[in-house]
Amino acid sequence: MKVFLRRLSRDIPDRNRPSVVPAGLMISDSNTPLSPAAPAVRPHLLGLTREQLAAWAVERGFARLHALTLWHEIHQKGRTTFTPRDRMPPRFLQRVDEELAQDRPTVAKETHSSDGFTRKYLLALADGRLVETVLMRYHGRTTACVSSQVGCAMGCTFCATGQMGYVRHLTAAEIVAQALHVDAVLRETAPSTEGPPTSAPALAKPEHPSAFHRHERLRNIVFMGMGEPLHNYDAVMQAVDILREPSGLAMAGERLTVSTVGVVPGIRRLAREGRPVSLAVSLHGATQEERATLVPAARRWPLDELMDACREYTAITGRRIFFEWTLIDGRNDRVEDARAVAALLRGIPAQVNLIPLNPTGGYDGRPGGVEGARRFQDTLKAAGIPSTVRQRRGIDIAAGCGQLAVG
Numbered sequence: 097m098k099v100f101l102r103r104l105s106r107d108i109p110d111r112n113r114p115s116v117v118p119a120g121l122m123i124s125d126s127n128t129p130l131s132p133a134a135p136a137v138r139p140h141l142l143g144l145t146r147e148q149l150a151a152w153a154v155e156r157g158f159a160r161l162h163a164l165t166l167w168h169e170i171h172q173k174g175r176t177t178f179t180p181r182d183r184m185p186p187r188f189l190q191r192v193d194e195e196l197a198q199d200r201p202t203v204a205k206e207t208h209s210s211d212g213f214t215r216k217y218l219l220a221l222a223d224g225r226l227v228e229t230v231l232m233r234y235h236g237r238t239t240a241c242v243s244s245q246v247g248c249a250m251g252c253t254f255c256a257t258g259q260m261g262y263v264r265h266l267t268a269a270e271i272v273a274q275a276l277h278v279d280a281v282l283r284e285t286a287p288s289t290e291g292p293p294t295s296a297p298a299l300a301k302p303e304h305p306s307a308f309h310r311h312e313r314l315r316n317i318v319f320m321g322m323g324e325p326l327h328n329y330d331a332v333m334q335a336v337d338i339l340r341e342p343s344g345l346a347m348a349g350e351r352l353t354v355s356t357v358g359v360v361p362g363i364r365r366l367a368r369e370g371r372p373v374s375l376a377v378s379l380h381g382a383t384q385e386e387r388a389t390l391v392p393a394a395r396r397w398p399l400d401e402l403m404d405a406c407r408e409y410t411a412i413t414g415r416r417i418f419f420e421w422t423l424i425d426g427r428n429d430r431v432e433d434a435r436a437v438a439a440l441l442r443g444i445p446a447q448v449n450l451i452p453l454n455p456t457g458g459y460d461g462r463p464g465g466v467e468g469a470r471r472f473q474d475t476l477k478a479a480g481i482p483s484t485v486r487q488r489r490g491i492d493i494a495a496g497c498g499q500l501a502v503g
């Protein structure tokens with residue numbers, strides 16, 4: 097372990113040499129101080145809340161209004177460059193340039209699913225690291241799946257990100273930039289033949305060249321991309337605060353979903369801090385033994401501890417939890433597995449999201465079938481637990497759950 101951590105810190109300044117901690121070797125509480133710091137030395141403009149930017153401006157003798165204008169232009173209007181004609185004085189803009197980093201991730205590669213509903217962006221960060229961000233459209237909604245880390249330390253066996261190991265946390269600015277990028281894509285999507293956005297069908301026909309509509313806005317953000325969000329708690333919550341800001345992207349709390357593989361301290365902290373986000377907990381196994389084989393983090397935070405934290409979360413917040421269950425054929429998709437889930441979730445306001453396993457190179461399980469999913473759902477329903485079977489989207493471009501990874 098020490099050897100890996102030494103190697104990790106030694107490698108950070110070298111942008112050309114990958115520094116990866118193999119999966120499962122760095123499982124610790126959220127925001128471990130052992131995690132390498134963000135690459136930017138200067139504070140980043142995108143990583144400041146509206147009030148933080150206003151305070152920054154006032155401290156330097158500028159009018160609060162200038163900061164609020166700048167913040168609005170970036171987060172509401174999607175602007176990336178500014179001139180004095182934008183109702184902000186040159187001195188103010190110059191000071192922003194001098195003191196605040198403003199780099200944005202660049203698109204290294206863009207892929208579209210064959211049905212037109214999913215787009216995946218490989219984004220290059222300022223230090224050359226790569227992450228993936230996915231834009232999905234279904235049921236008339238647009239959703240961004242954003243990454244919170246480069247790689248992941250949790251090592252879930254069926255997940256491509258887990259298989260690549262952990263590299264570093266993303267900063268709040270890098271997370272916000274992903275959402276802004278997707279929002280900009282939606283605004284700029286070339287006019288299609290499908291008519292104005294207000295008449296957009298719930299699901300565009302697959303043969304259409306684009307399932308997206310000009311001037312559409314981002315509706316939902318899920319922190320289900322690369323990385324474990326609660327392992328990078330501070331940056332993720334800073335990003336959440338920025339994304340919820342009414343004069344920015346204005347994401348209502350329930351339209352922001354933070355997922356976790358079961359980082360118990362993070363769940364308890366989220367409950368105490370009271371941010372109105374949706375919480376999704378990945379279960380995948382209903383006994384400690386079974387779960388630990390799929391989710392190594394379960395050894396650090398055992399199932400009974402996790403369920404205690406979930407009960408505490410729902411009691412404090414009054415919100416239900418979404419439990420994610422990857423259906424693996426013959427492994428955890430049997431009726432007895434569904435019964436075990438029902439028993440585990442008894443008394444917890446919950447919804448179960450069933451996700452047929454998506455293929456990854458490092459895991460040879462097969463996805464649970466339609467019939468198995470239906471039986472699973474029926475069993476949960478009989479126990480009074482609502483559930484959905486997730487639509488599989490973007491599998492042909494490896495943009496589905498558990499498939500994100502960079503080489």
Ligand code: SF4
Pocket residue numbers: 248249250251252255256257258259321322323324356357498
């Ligand atoms: S499923 Fe999530 S927590 Fe598990 S390894 Fe993949 S990215 Fe990390």
